[in-house]
Every structure is written in C-alpha cells, then in structure tokens.
Amino acid sequence: MSMFKKKDKVTLDQQAISTFIGEGCFLEGNLKAPAFVRIDGQVTGNVTIEGGLILGERGIINGDVTTHDMVVYGTIKGDIDTHSLEIRGTGNITGELKTQTLLVEAGAIYNGVLSMAQNTKVATE
Template sequence: MGVFSKKDKVALDLQAISTLISEGSVVAGNLTAPNVARVDGQVNGDVEIGEGLILGEQGVITGNINTKEMVVYGTVQGNIAVESLEIKGTGKITGDISATTLLVEAGGIYNGHLTMQAAGVKQIKQLA
C-alpha cells in the first residue's frame, strides 16, 4: 500500500475506507482508527490512524496527526508525524512535519518546520 510505492501496491486514495467523518460532522476530541480513514468534516483534537488518512477538500483537522500515509486536500493546523505525505493543490498545512517522503503539488501550501529521515530509520525525537 502506498502513495509513493511500487506499481503493484494500491494508492491510499484507492484503499477501502474503514472510518469516515462526513462533511458537516464535527468531532470534538481525539480520533483513533486502526486502518484507513477519510475526514471530510472537522476534527478538533489529535488524530492517530493506523494505516492512512485522507483529508478531503472540506476537511479540517485542528490537532496533531500520526499515521503511516496521508493525502491532504483540506486544512491541517497541527503537527504531522507520517511516513509519506502528499499535499494536493487545495491542501494547506500549518505546523511541523516529520516524514520520510513528502510531495507537494502546485497550489499546495505548507507553513512550518520539516524534518525528513531516511526510510527504515527510527525517529528519535517525537513531535509534541
């Protein structure tokens, strides 16, 4: 599985969604899910997703995020710890990013500090 992996793997956008926060929904508190989640609504709290997270164009997360893979079409205000991150043309992130792989499409906005590490290297400092 992966946005940035070999052809035989399925992109995050094509994975089965196990958790969906629909447009108009508001989660006031932390969100935890084991597999792939999609947020089209609003989350005010920290987000920890086991496999991957898709943040839709109308999606807003105000809090820290920890997951393996993430695709951002919406808005994030918080720190992100992820293996691979893709910021689409409509995506906007304000906060620090720790990632192995980062792709920012034209139009994507990122304001913060970036820490990148080689694949397979454990991170020593965890984002607060």
C-alpha cells in the same frame, strides 16, 4: 501523481475506507482508528490512524496527526508525523512535519518546519 510507484503499491486514494467523517460533521476530542480513514468534516483534537488518512477538500483538523500514509486536500493546523505525505493543490498545512517521503502539488500551502529522515518511526499509540 501517487506517493507510491504504480506497480509497487496501491495509492491511498484506492484503499478501502473503514471510517468516514462526512462533510458537516464535527468531532471534538481525539480520534484513534486502526485502518484507513477519510475526513471531510472537522476534527478538533489529535488524530492517530494506524493505516492511512485522507483529508478531503472541506476537511479540517485542528490538532496533531500521526499515521502511516497521508493525503491532504484540506486544512490542518497541527504537527504531522507520517511515513509518507502528499499535499494536494488544495491542501493547507500549518505545523511541524516529520516524514520520509513528501509530494507537494502546485498550489499547496505549507507553513512550518519540515524534518525528513529515512529512519523516521511513526508511533501509533
């Protein structure tokens, strides 16, 4: 299942990835990128992505995340501010969520506070 209607937009999983943090990589500090990012490693710090973010199954983020579209297969400990969010069956999120659209697959884990509004603005500073 996709966060977009099949004929309206291409799913985030099919976007061209401009930045990739591979499995076994560790980044300490804030990450900021203008396009689409995939993280399969570990980031300790805040993540701000203008386009979209895919967090792979072995990906871990310890910090707040701000992005437009997001698909989570991995683990996040921090607050998330996004336009649309998919938490896949292997996803595990602990923190506050602010989003307009949300899709949660069976098996996904979420612990925190959820805020959904049609006029949520995602600030990418």
